Amino acid sequence: MNRPDLIRFPLLAVAGLLAAPLAAQTPPPAVTPTITPPTVQPLPAPPPPVPIPALSPAQESWANEWLKTGVAQGLMARSKASAALKGDALVSALLDRAKALGTGRVDTADFLEVWALRPAAVDPRPALAKAVSEDRLQQWANGLTPPWSGYDTLRKGLAKYEAIRDKGGWPTLTAGTSPDVVRARIALEDPTVTQNENLAAVIQRAQRRYGLEPTGQLGARTLEALNVSVNDRIAAIMANMERWRWMPRSLPVNRVQVNIAAAVLTVFEGDQPVSSMRAVTGSPTNQTPMLSSSIHSIVVNPPWNVPMSIAKRELFPKGRATLIKQGYKIIKTPEGGERIVQPAGPGSALGRLKFDFNNPFAVYLHDTPSRGKFSSYDRLASHGCIRLEKPVALAEQMVAADPNLNGQIQTLIDEGKTQRVSLPSQVAVYLLYWTAFASNNGTVSFRADPYGWDKLLAAKIEASSSRVDPTAAPSPTLASKD
Known part of the structure; x- marks a missing residue:
């Protein structure tokens, strides 16, 4: 019977295999094999970091002023007064800020698994060294931010909402709030609102900005959107600016x-x-x-x-x-x-x-x-x-x-x-996941944060900034939401 699962040997070879144990009267002496250990090649040493020239006094002054712009870039909710940095401390702060603007404030190790849009790693040292040596720090800094209009318009929108926050925010509306108060509340976000414009049209425009059905009526969902705090709107803008920093540069x-x-x-x-x-x-x-x-x-x-x-x-x-x-x-x-x-x-x-x-x-x-x-x-x-x-x-x-x-x-x-x-x-x-996007004049449209990612990401941005950025101060409003 053919058995394809059996390995067939030539007949003489099988006979030799069977006879071998009988012919061996005394076992051969044991041979200890000589084992030559493999040659272990040491890993090549990493290249030394690119040296960064010492900054001139004028460069130090400019760099310290530039580091104060972290709030404007959505890298922290509020800044704090800090002593001017010098030497290695200043270089470290510049490198950290360059990394934050180029690939995001939050380290990818702190991402959720479903945030699978990961920025490419970038070493900012060579570019910084070149900028210092050629006295082109401002041009270097200008090239760090994402090149997308979506980022720049959100930056303008962020400035608007921070100004609203600093003036005390906005009132809470109810179904019985007077039309003049409703109009004034919407006008804080929408500069096109006029005193004589039909209120239903004003509300419809707000509803479209929030992604709601434009009924022109001040219903429960519209009230909910209008009553989102200015701090939460700032958190949403910060989170979306961070996501822009994760995007490739082309x-x-x-x-x-x-x-x-x-x-x-x-x-x-x-x-x-x-x-x-x-x-x-x-x-x-x-x-x-x-x-x-x-x-x-x-x-x-x-x-x-x-x-x-x-x-x-x-x-x-x-x-x-x-x-x-x-x-x-x-x-x-x-x-x-x-x-x-x-x-x-x-x-x-x-x-x-x-x-x-x-x-x-x-x-x-x-x-x-x-x-x-x-x-x-x-x-x-x-x-x-x-x-x-x-x-x-x-x-x-x-x-x-x-x-x-x-x-x-x-x-x-x-x-x-x-x-x-x-x-x-x-x-x-x-x-x-875009929940905030702005027009050229800084008017921001918002969508609900159905997954809760905005507040979480804004809190992670704030926590990261507080740990490493000498110009950052923790925001009680945002830090409490992580």
Whole structure:
């Protein structure tokens, strides 16, 4: 009988193996092998740090004044008076400030796991040394901040809200507050408000800035937004400025960006926004992570392999009979367990299209048969993935460069087959958490902080500044929120 699992030896070799123990009358003397220890090569010593020339008195004076601008850059809530720094202490402070402006005040070791948008490490010493030697400290400092208008407009907005704070903030409104007080309260944030403007129009503009339905009525949610404290608004601006510092200094000109907090997807071409659509992002208990990746393919008519966490929490408790009746399949796993698959079709939770990109959280963009949420102003309701209002239009944009695919997405969907379509070129995707963004005049729009990341991040910024920055003083308002 043929046994492919047996190793066959030539007959003479087998006979020799069998006879060998009988022929050996006395064992051979034991031989102690000589073991030569491996040669351990010492690790090369790290290069010495780039030496920084001594600063001239004029440079020291300028540097000390510049270090006082940390509040204006959202690196701390308030500054404190401090003695002028000199020598190594001044150089250390300059290096720390350069790192904070270039890659963020908060060290990545202190990030949440879902803050997966990590800044690239930068060594500021060489640039500082060059700036000192060439007497170009101001130009060096100007190049440290993020080059994005989103950062600069928030910086202007921060100055406005700090001025409001320093003048005592704003009053708490109620449903019975007089129209003149409501108008004056909104005018603190919106400089376009006029005395004779219709109050409903004033309220509508405020509601749009807060991402609320513009009813023009002073309802509960509008009152809640207007009564957020000025310190919390400052904390939100600081947190969003910090996230800008995590961004790369150049972005792909063609990309997709998702604002998680606003639940909006925007398509950029040539570094200009060309289209946007509503989305549904993760609920507060199923947070969508911040990250960057590249969309490499689209799955047409995708089945849904239900994650085990969702299966255990939401589906298995319904019972096998109910799941089968609803069209799910229960499949045995090699380990002896079970998993749930929802076949492709019009009722699949993933709809007709799934946009794949590599990430450790198994999130993606996808279609959905549930369209009702897109008409809502509360669209944080997914398990972490991003549901799209117009997935076919997005897919068509991504495959337009391929003549074999251009205009064919709906045709592929109608075929009903599950198939993967590779994009003619990968499309960068950024999942970002913007809860504050400003216009050129410093008027800031806010979104709710559904995940609580703003206050947490602002507190981490403040704590980091208090530990290392000689010009920082802890803010009782922010430090108490960590």
